[in-house]
Amino acid sequence: MIRIVRGNPTPEELAAALAVVRARAAATAAAAEGGAPPPPEQWADPARIARSTSPLPGPRAWARTYWPV
Structure with missing residues (x-):
């Protein structure tokens, strides 16, 4: 049952x-009947974090943490 609370x-x-x-x-019922599971969300993929390399520490590493390259 749906009820309008405000407005x-x-x-x-x-x-x-x-x-x-x-x-x-309807989509939930179709998924419960044995459909394929939905693909995982891309933003939640832990491998996404490791795709780029971090700058290696060095004499001016502190400056690279703030200033864009």
């Missing part, structure tokens, strides 16, 4: 919100 949505806004809720429910 006064137009019928179009309410229909759009219900369409999103129904689509999400």
Whole structure:
């Protein structure tokens, strides 16, 4: 059951919100039936951090921590 707590949505806004809720429910039901698991999010991939190399420490390493290269 969905209840409007605050505001006064137009019928179009309410229909759009219900369409999103129904689509999400249908996607969840389809995934529960045995569909393929969704791919992992790219931003949560720990290997993303290791893709670039850090500057090696040296005599002016403190300056490289602030100033762009």
